[in-house]
Amino acid sequence: MATRRSPYPYWFVLPAAVVFVTLFLVPTVASFWFSLTRWDLFDAEFIGWDNYRQFFKEPFLVQGLVNTLIYAVVTSGAKTVLGLLLAVLLTSGIWFQGFLRSVVFFPVLVSTIGVGIAFAALMHPTKGAINLALSWVGIDGPAWLSDPALALYSVAMIDIWKGVGLATLIYIAGLAAISPDYYEASRIDGATPWQQFWRVTVPLVRPATVTVVTLSLIGGLRSFDIIWATTRGGPGFASDVLASVIFKQYQAGFYGLATAGNVILFLLIAMIILPLTWWFNKREVDL
Amino acid sequence: MSLRRSAARRRNLGIVALLVATVVFILPFLYILFMAVKTKQEAALFLFSWPGEWHLWQNLVDVVKTRNYMLLLAYFNSTIITVGAVTLLVIFGAMVGYVLQRRPSGWNKVIYACILIGLMVPPAIVPTIWVLQGLGLFKTIHGMILIQVAYGLAFSVLLYRSFISTIPRDLDEAAIIDGAKPWQVFFKVILPLLKPVTVTLIVVQSIAIFNDFTNPLYYLPGKENVTVQLTLFNFQSQFQSQYNLLFMNILLVTIPPLLVFIFFNRQIVSGMTSGAVKG
Numbered sequence: 381m382a383t384r385r386s387p388y389p390y391w392f393v394l395p396a397a398v399v400f401v402t403l404f405l406v407p408t409v410a411s412f413w414f415s416l417t418r419w420d421l422f423d424a425e426f427i428g429w430d431n432y433r434q435f436f437k438e439p440f441l442v443q444g445l446v447n448t449l450i451y452a453v454v455t456s457g458a459k460t461v462l463g464l465l466l467a468v469l470l471t472s473g474i475w476f477q478g479f480l481r482s483v484v485f486f487p488v489l490v491s492t493i494g495v496g497i498a499f500a501a502l503m504h505p506t507k508g509a510i511n512l513a514l515s516w517v518g519i520d521g522p523a524w525l526s527d528p529a530l531a532l533y534s535v536a537m538i539d540i541w542k543g544v545g546l547a548t549l550i551y552i553a554g555l556a557a558i559s560p561d562y563y564e565a566s567r568i569d570g571a572t573p574w575q576q577f578w579r580v581t582v583p584l585v586r587p588a589t590v591t592v593v594t595l596s597l598i599g600g601l602r603s604f605d606i607i608w609a610t611t612r613g614g615p616g617f618a619s620d621v622l623a624s625v626i627f628k629q630y631q632a633g634f635y636g637l638a639t640a641g642n643v644i645l646f647l648l649i650a651m652i653i654l655p656l657t658w659w660f661n662k663r664e665v666d667l
Numbered sequence: 668m669s670l671r672r673s674a675a676r677r678r679n680l681g682i683v684a685l686l687v688a689t690v691v692f693i694l695p696f697l698y699i700l701f702m703a704v705k706t707k708q709e710a711a712l713f714l715f716s717w718p719g720e721w722h723l724w725q726n727l728v729d730v731v732k733t734r735n736y737m738l739l740l741a742y743f744n745s746t747i748i749t750v751g752a753v754t755l756l757v758i759f760g761a762m763v764g765y766v767l768q769r770r771p772s773g774w775n776k777v778i779y780a781c782i783l784i785g786l787m788v789p790p791a792i793v794p795t796i797w798v799l800q801g802l803g804l805f806k807t808i809h810g811m812i813l814i815q816v817a818y819g820l821a822f823s824v825l826l827y828r829s830f831i832s833t834i835p836r837d838l839d840e841a842a843i844i845d846g847a848k849p850w851q852v853f854f855k856v857i858l859p860l861l862k863p864v865t866v867t868l869i870v871v872q873s874i875a876i877f878n879d880f881t882n883p884l885y886y887l888p889g890k891e892n893v894t895v896q897l898t899l900f901n902f903q904s905q906f907q908s909q910y911n912l913l914f915m916n917i918l919l920v921t922i923p924p925l926l927v928f929i930f931f932n933r934q935i936v937s938g939m940t941s942g943a944v945k946g
Contacts, residue, residue, distance in 0.1 A: 385849075386770060386849075387769075387839060387843050387849050387852060388765065388766045388769045388770040388849065389766075389849050390766065390774070392762040392763065392765065392766045392849075392853070393762065393763050393766055393767075393774075393778070395755075395758075395759050395762070396759035396760070396762065396763045396820055396824070397763075399755075399759070399813055399816050399817050399820070400781060400785065400817050400820055402798065402802075402817075403795060403798065403799075403813055403814055403817035404784075404785060404788075404790065404817045404818070405781070405784070406794075406798055407790065407791040407794035407795040407797070407798050408784075408788060408790075408791045408794075410791070410794040410797070410798075411791035411793075411794045414793065414794055414797075419793075421793075421796070421797055421800065469680070469684060472677070472680070473677055474677045474678075474680045474681035474684060475677060475678050475680075475681025475682065475685070476681045476682075476684070476685045477681070479685075480681075480684055480685065480688055482928075482932070483688050483692045483693060484688065484692060486692070486925070486928060487692065488939075489874050489878075489924040489925075489927070489928055489935070490878075490921050490924055491878045491880075491895075491896055491899065491917070491920045491921065491924075492878065492880060493880050493896050493899045493900055493903075494699075494899060494916075494917040494920050494921055495695075497899065497903055497913065497914075497917060498695055498698060498699050498914070498917060499695070501698075501702070501713055501910070501914075502695065502698060502715075504713055507712065507713035507714070508713060509694075509698060509713070509714070509715035512714075512715070541691070541692075546939060549936060549939055549940055550939070550940050552940075553936075553940035598786075598787060601789075602789050604881050605880040605881050608880075608900075609880075609900070609903075623789075623881075626792060627884075627885075630792065630793060630885075635793045638792065638793050639791065639792075639793050639794060642789065642791045642792060642793070642794075643791075645789050646788055646789055646791075649787060649788070649789065650787070650788075653787055
C-alpha cells in the first residue's frame with residue numbers, strides 16, 4: 381500500500397525552523413560554552429568557571445543581580461495590582477470609559493527610549509516638572525534619578541507608567557469572560573461589592589492574572605532599554621540590572637563575561653518562571 | 668432611587684478618573700509637544716509651560732537636517748526592517764501554525780518546546796553576533812530582519828495556531844479533492860481566510876519592531892545602518908544643549924504609533940489579549 385503524501389507537509393515548517401535554529405537556538409546553546417572561555421569573537425580560551433566566579437565576586441555585578449530581582453518584582457507586582465484595579469474601574473460603566481481605556485493603554489505603544497528621555501527631564505531634581513509641582517504643595521522633591529537609593533525605583537515607576545496599560549487590557553479581557561450570573565447570584569446571597577471582588581472577581585480572573593504575572597516578570601527580568609535611556613545603570617552601579625551589565629561588559633570587550641551574564645539571566649528567568657508556571661497549573665487542577 | 672444614585676456615582680467616578688488620567692498620562696505627552704516647539708533657550712529651562720513662541724516648523728526642519736539628514740535615513744532603514752520582518756513573520760508563522768494545528772505528530776512537542784523557549788529565553792547576545800559574523804550578516808539590514816523574525820516567530824505561530832483551529836478542515840479537503848497541491852491549498856485557500864489575525868499580527872509586530880532599540884543597538888552598529896530609535900539615543904548625547912530638537916525627535920517617533928493606534932485599535936486589543944482568557 382502506497383503511503384499517501386500528507387497535505388500538511390513538514391517542509392512548511394522548514395523556513396521558520398532554519399531561521400529560529402540558526403539565530404536563536406545555536407547561539408543559546410553556544411552561550412554555555414563561550415561563558416566558560418576568555419573570548420574575543422575569534423579565539424576562545426577555556427578558563428573554566430572563572431567568569432561565573434568573577435560574576436559572584438565583583439560587588440557591582442552582584443548588585444546588578446539583586447537589582448534585577450527587585451526591579452522585576454516591583455514592576456510586576458505593581459502592574460498586576462494596578463492593572464486589576466484599573467480594569468475593574470474601566471468595566472464598571474463610568475463616564476468616559478472608552479476614552480480612559482485608550483489613554484491608559486497608549487503609552488504601551490510609544491517608544492521606550494522616547495518615554496525614558498521625557499521622564500528624565502520631568503524628574504530633573506531642580507528644574508523638572510514633577511519636583512516643581514511637589515514644591516507647590518510644600519514637598520521638597522527628591523533627586524529621582526540621581527539619588528543612588530532611589531534611582532532603581534524611579535526607573536521602575538516609569539516602567540510601570542508605560543506598561544500598566546497592557547496589564548489593564550489583559551484584565552479587561554479576563555473580566556469580560558466572567559459570566560454575570562456569578563455576580564447576580566452573589567448579590568442575591570447578600571454579598572457586598574468588597575466580598576464580590578475577593579470571592580468572585582479575583583478567583584475567576586485567574587487566567588488573566590497568570591498571563592499578566594508571567595509576561596511582566598519575564599519583561600522585568602530582561603528589562604534594558606528604559607534603564608539605558610534614563611540612568612545607564614547609574615549613578616555608579618545603583619540602577620544596573622543584568623541586561624545593562626551584559627551590555628557594559630560587551631562594550632568593554634569582555635565577551636566571555638558578558639555571555640556568562642547572559643547564561644545567568646537565562647537561568648534566573650527559568651528558575652522563576654518554570655516553578656511559577658507549574659504552581660499556576662497545579663492550582664488550576666485544584667479548582 | 669438607587670438607580671439614580673448609581674448613575675451619579677458613575678458620573679462622579681468618571682470625572683475623577685478623567686482628572687487623574689489627565690495628570691498622569693496626558694500631561695507627559697503635552698510636555699513632549701511643548702518642549703518640541705520651544706526655542707532652544709526656552710527648552711533649556713525644562714519648564715512645563717505654554718511655549719512662548721511656536722517654532723514647530725523650524726525645529727522640525729532642524730532636526731531632520733541634523734547630521735546630514737540622518738533621521739530620513741533612519742526612517743528609511745526602520746521601514747525596510749519593519750516591512751521585511753513582518754512579511755516573513757506572517758508567512759513563516761502561518762505556515763508553522765497551519766501544520767502544527769492540522770497534523771498531530773510527535774514533532775509538535777518539539778515545536779511547542781521551541782515556542783516556549785522563544786517566548787521565555789533571553790537571546791544570547793554575543794554568541795548571536797558570532798553566528799551573524801560567520802554568516803556575513805552582522806551589521807546588515809537583512810541580518811537585522813532575520814533576527815527580528817527569529818525573535819518574533821513564537822508569538823506569530825501561537826497566534827496563527829489558535830485562529831486556524833477555527834477554520835473547518837472541510838475547506839482543505841475540498842481543495843485537495845479538486846487536485847490542489849499542499850502549497851496551493853495553503854496560499855490560495857487558507858492564507859486569505861487568516862486575514863483578521865494577519866492584520867492583528869502586522870499591527871502588533873510592526874509597533875514592536877519599529878520601537879525596538881536593544882537589538883539594533885547590538886546587531887546593527889554603524890552610521891549608515893541607523894534606525895529611528897537609535898537616532899533618538901544618539902541625539903540624546905548630541906543635543907545636550909538643544910532639548911527642543913531632542914523632544915521634536917521624540918514627537919516624531921511617537922506619531923506613527925499614535926496613527927496606528929487610532930486606525931487599528933481593535934486589532935491591537937485582540938492581538939495583545941490573545942491567550943489571556945484561556946490562560
